Amino acid sequence: MKITVEQDKCVAAGQCTATAPDVFDQRDEDGVVVLLTDDPPAELADDARDAAAVCPALAIHIAP
Amino acid sequence: MSDAPTSAATGSPAEVPEWPMPRAEGCPFDPPPALRELTAQKPLARVRIWDGSTPWIVTGHAEQRALLGDPRVSVDERLPGFPHWHEGMAAAVAYRPRSVFNSDAPEHTGFRRIMTRPFTFKRVEALRPTIQKITDDLIDTMLAGPRPADLVEALALPLPTLMISELLGVPYEDHDFFQENAARGIAHDVSAEESMRTFGALNDYLVRLVEKKAAEPADDALSEIAALVTAGDISVSEAAMMGTGLLIAGHETSANMIGLAVVALLEHPDQLAVLRDADDPKVVAGAVEELLRYLGIIHGGQRRIATEDIEIGGEVIRAGEGIVVELFSANRDAHVFPDPDLLDLRRENARHHNAFGFGIHQCVGQQLARVELQVVYGTLFRRIPTLRLAEPLDRIEFKHDRLAYGVYSLPVTWE
Ligand code: HEM
Ligand code: SF4
Numbered sequence: 001m002k003i004t005v006e007q008d009k010c011v012a013a014g015q016c017t018a019t020a021p022d023v024f025d026q027r028d029e030d031g032v033v034v035l036l037t038d039d040p041p042a043e044l045a046d047d048a049r050d051a052a053a054v055c056p057a058l059a060i061h062i063a064p
Numbered sequence: 065m066s067d068a069p070t071s072a073a074t075g076s077p078a079e080v081p082e083w084p085m086p087r088a089e090g091c092p093f094d095p096p097p098a099l100r101e102l103t104a105q106k107p108l109a110r111v112r113i114w115d116g117s118t119p120w121i122v123t124g125h126a127e128q129r130a131l132l133g134d135p136r137v138s139v140d141e142r143l144p145g146f147p148h149w150h151e152g153m154a155a156a157v158a159y160r161p162r163s164v165f166n167s168d169a170p171e172h173t174g175f176r177r178i179m180t181r182p183f184t185f186k187r188v189e190a191l192r193p194t195i196q197k198i199t200d201d202l203i204d205t206m207l208a209g210p211r212p213a214d215l216v217e218a219l220a221l222p223l224p225t226l227m228i229s230e231l232l233g234v235p236y237e238d239h240d241f242f243q244e245n246a247a248r249g250i251a252h253d254v255s256a257e258e259s260m261r262t263f264g265a266l267n268d269y270l271v272r273l274v275e276k277k278a279a280e281p282a283d284d285a286l287s288e289i290a291a292l293v294t295a296g297d298i299s300v301s302e303a304a305m306m307g308t309g310l311l312i313a314g315h316e317t318s319a320n321m322i323g324l325a326v327v328a329l330l331e332h333p334d335q336l337a338v339l340r341d342a343d344d345p346k347v348v349a350g351a352v353e354e355l356l357r358y359l360g361i362i363h364g365g366q367r368r369i370a371t372e373d374i375e376i377g378g379e380v381i382r383a384g385e386g387i388v389v390e391l392f393s394a395n396r397d398a399h400v401f402p403d404p405d406l407l408d409l410r411r412e413n414a415r416h417h418n419a420f421g422f423g424i425h426q427c428v429g430q431q432l433a434r435v436e437l438q439v440v441y442g443t444l445f446r447r448i449p450t451l452r453l454a455e456p457l458d459r460i461e462f463k464h465d466r467l468a469y470g471v472y473s474l475p476v477t478w479e
Contacts, residue, residue: 011173011424012180014188014431021185031180054415056426058133 001045002063003038003052009059016055020047024060033059080118083111083388084364092462093328093358094405095393099123103393107377111388115154119147119386120379121365123393125400125418127377132389132423136372139425141166146369147386149467152259159260161305169424178292179306179428182231182285188431191227195439198226203447207478212454215474219444220322221315224436228314231432232307233277233284242266246312247466263308270304270311285310310429317361318433320463320470322440325355327460327471328407329445330453338409340445348442351409352434355441357417358407360392364467366421392469394418450479 003023012031016024022044025034040048052060085096099121102109107124122128131137141148141157148154160166164175181187199219206218225243229236245262248254254262277290289303329336339351365388374381381387395417396404408414420427427433445451453460454475461472 008173009424011176011426012184013420013426013428014183014185015426017185018431018434026184026186028184029181030177031184032177056133056420056422057424 001039001048003035003040003048004061004063005033005035006059006061007032009057011057011059013056016051016060019051019054020044023048024051080110080112083113083121087464090458092457092460093407095360095363095390095396099390099393106379108379108381113147113386113388114150115148117145117147117386119388120381121388121390122377123390123397124377125394125397125416128389128391128394128418129422130376131368131374131387132366132421132425134374134423135169136370136374137368137387137423138168138371139166139172139368140168141367143369143371143384145384145386147367147388149364149367150254150259151256152254155256156260156263160263161299161301163302163305163309164425164428165309172424175302175306176424176428178289178298179310181288183429183432185431188435191432192435192439194230195223195227195436196443198223199439199443200447203444207448212475212477215326215476216319216323216471217473219440220326220474221319223322223440224318224433225315227432227436228311228429231285232310232314233282233286234273234307234311238269242269242311243315246316266308266311267301267304270307271300274300274303274307313427314429314432316470317429317468318436320361320468321355321359321433321437323471323474324359324361324469325437325441326444326451326474326476327453327457328355328359329441330451331457332407335407335409336445339441340449342442345438345442347409348438349434350411350414351441352437353417354407354409354411354414355437356419357395357401357411357414359469360395360417360419361469362419362421362467363390363392363469365390366425391418391421448478451476452478 010033014026016033017026023036023040025036027034049062052062085098088097103123107127108120108122110118111121112118164172202219202222206213225239226236245266248262274290277287278294281287286307289306292298293300293303342348368387370381370383370385372383398404420430454477463470
């Protein structure tokens with residue numbers, strides 16, 4: 001799995017951090033997404049995919 | 065402007081139904097039947113709004129997400145043909161500062177990043193103990209008082225109002241003033257004059273507060289926003305607009321979700337039991353998502369305009385045509401939620417609702433709202449297992465005429 005995030009598009013809704021807190025975090029100053037790992041272990045993969053699906057700004061991309 | 069529909073499928077102007085539409089008598093929790101009928105075959109149709117214009121109304125879940133995520137769909141209320149909520153909103157366009165509510169990316173991004181800081185997932189999680197304490201205190205006070213009690217006044221309104229006041233640094237003592245002005249400002253039937261007056265009063269109040277915070281900063285969001293005014297990054301009126309927006313959006317919405325959910329749960333005792341007996345915070349969190357979906361309080365239809373031709377749902381929305389995105393209906397879209405009119409607190413995919421919108425304007429305060437609701441729903445029925453309505457359901461007054469649905473007051477009692 002290979003995750004990328006587009007910080008320019010992010011609107012800091014926090015859905016990713018709420019869904020997969022071990023994969024995504026938010027910057028302290030404005031809540032913009034920070035990627036903690038671009039290749040999470042298998043047990044976090046579903047949460048990461050779910051986070052990409054709920055991101056309202058379509059700022060999270062996942063390649064298999 | 066009054067543009068006649070061009071699509072053959074929608075017929076002559078005379079046949080275009082009016083929006084907003086009433087809900088069915090005795091069915092306070094379901095979308096208007098006429099809207100369902102209108103969009104039974106297609107996920108979008110034409111409706112006629114207060115100024116005689118005939119924007120599209122979109123009810124399909126997938127179509128809403130596609131449009132709300134589409135850069136050809138704008139919230140710029142200055143564009144001719146924009147489907148304003150009511151006369152009051154239309155009349156005040158020239159006076160309203162630019163903000164997240166009426167700007168598109170990239171202008172929107174700048175405003176949004178200033179507002180999001182206090183509402184990140186982690187910051188809001190850190191507030192959970194405070195929210196729990198306030199909830200417990202409010203319930204204590206209600207239990208010590210007379211029966212029946214008004215749950216809106218006792219709990220639903222004060223909790224979110226205290227939280228947003230505290231986060232922003234707005235004196236809670238002023239809550240009667242801002243609650244009243246905010247409530248009138250978002251009524252469907254408000255006149256141009258009244259809308260300007262309530263907006264003006266709130267705006268003046270926030271301007272004074274921003275100026276005060278600039279002079280004597282405190283540890284709150286308005287002081288941070290005021291510092292940007294001092295630095296010359298934004299104007300005082302933009303700062304005041306951010307404060308007004310957060311204050312309005314941040315109290316009545318959550319309050320409505322609390323009051324309305326209590327009615328819905330008391331009407332569905334089996335579901336109430338799921339919540340009351342839940343030991344797992346995940347069950348409570350899931351229940352909150354399902355209630356956000358099922359109650360879909362933002363029911364007036366979010367307003368947008370197409371800036372280019374857009375093909376969607378078997379129709380073409382032309383550049384310059386208005387779009388009304390009726391979020392509540394998408395939460396009841398059977399393509400996404402099987403048995404959509406069933407309140408099922410264990411529903412697997414409830415969190416795919418559109419209750420907070422979608423795209424770049426999706427709710428700034430959603431994590432705060434979630435924690436408030438998790439705490440209240442998780443606490444209220446445990447602390448008062450015998451809670452019940454003090455009046456029959458048909459005596460409860462629902463906010464049919466407001467942009468956010470809810471109950472005006474909620475008489476409850478207990479053993
Ligand atoms: C359960 C409670 C809430 C619901 C159902 C709700 C719903 C919504 C919806 C549907 C939108 C999108 C509007 C659109 O796209 O046209 C929105 C935007 C917004 N909400 Fe909420 N909201 C809630 C609570 C809050 C709270 C607590 C705050 C403040 C702390 C807040 C602040 C905002 C702001 C500032 C926006 C505008 C965002 C933008 O345009 O970028 N909301 N909300
Ligand atoms: S869900 Fe999307 S928009 Fe929200 S913080 Fe994460 S990346 Fe940003």
